[in-house]
Amino acid sequence: MEYGALIQNRKSVRAFKEKAVPAAMLDELKAFAAGSDRLADLDVELLVYGSEAGKALEGACGYENVMIGAPTYLVLLSADGENAVVNGGYVMEDIILKATDMDLNTCWITFTDSAAVAEALGIESDKKVVAVAAVGYGEKTTKRLRINIKSMSNVDVTAQRGYFAPKKSIYDMVCVDRIGNTDGLDVAMGFYNDMLWNAFYACTLSPSYLNRQPYTLILKDSSKVILVSNPDEYTDKLSEDTGLGIVMRHFDSIAQLTGWSLGADDVELPEGYKAVATYKL
Ligand SMILES: Cc1cc2nc3c(=O)[nH]c(=O)nc-3n(C[C@H](O)[C@H](O)[C@H](O)COP(=O)(O)O)c2cc1C
DSSP: OOHHHHHHHOOBOOOBOSOOOOHHHHHHHHHHHHTOOOSSSOOEEEEEEETHHHHHHBTTBSGGGOOOOOSEEEEEEEOSSTTHHHHHHHHHHHHHHHHHHTTOEEEEEOBSOHHHHHHHHTOOOSSEEEEEEEEEOBOOOSSOOOOEEEETTEEETTOOSOOOOOOOOHHHHEEESSTTOOTTHHHHHHHTTTHHHHHHHHHHTOOOGGGOOOEEEEEETTTEEEEEEOOOTTOOHHHHHHHHHHHHHHHHHHHOSSOEEESOOOOOOOTTOEEEEEEEO
16 A cells, blocks of 8 residues: 555545445455554454444444444454554554545544443444444545534534644654754654655644644654653543554554554653653664
8 A cells, every 4th residue: 555645645534425335345444454464462353334333323432422424334343452442543544544545435433432332333242342433435525524623622523614623743743852842853854864754744644533633753862763642631541542553553654664662661751741652763
């Protein structure tokens, strides 16, 4: 897959045509999920549901419990274990980029109670629901359909215009050696022959719960990148972990060097920040 282009082309779509996604394409997505790269050694399984699942999930999923209507829903199950949700974010984002490559449109869908999602869909499994997404063929619109985040307590998922939460730029998301410092970032990125610039750019395009992107990447000693989770009062643990998995997937998709190792690094951080993973350059 041409990850760079797919990451730039993906956007959340919230209005879908009724047109069904062909069964062969859904099988391809399931097979892709089964063979996908992981951050943690945990079994995952992709379940596929039709439009009726939208009704069943009403009240259990979606911003302010508003479900996005779609012909198909993807539900990712994972074996229980440390980093199951981070890994779920990583794997589901890969599935979403694969779907983008197949000219499908997608939207991540939030939930706070994994068991409630399983119950709504009648899932009986030892594995837990770690990620949900809508997939289908997006309605053609003249403008990009963007979520309207009027304020953090007033999110209008039906609005077709207005987009008050732009994504972070590289200079908002990446620091050199310590949180808050961007001195030397241009030189450092140039040194890596644009690879780092492209990988960081891919990170800034990461989808996240309410578009908060509550994380920072620290380029430390010119030899590693440390992913740090920022304090964010709007993002709960589930969405935080999912977002961390997603941003690691975006970085990996471009960097393709060593891979992330999960776990705290010895970097000094302000209170409330947490080192999550390290990527050796
Ligand atoms: C974990 C997660 C949960 C999300 N939940 C929802 C949701 O329930 N409803 C919705 O409309 N968008 C949802 N989104 C989509 C984000 O709002 C979207 O990614 C963000 O606004 C950035 O826009 P983009 O995806 O078009 O780049 C979710 C995204 C993530 C990563």
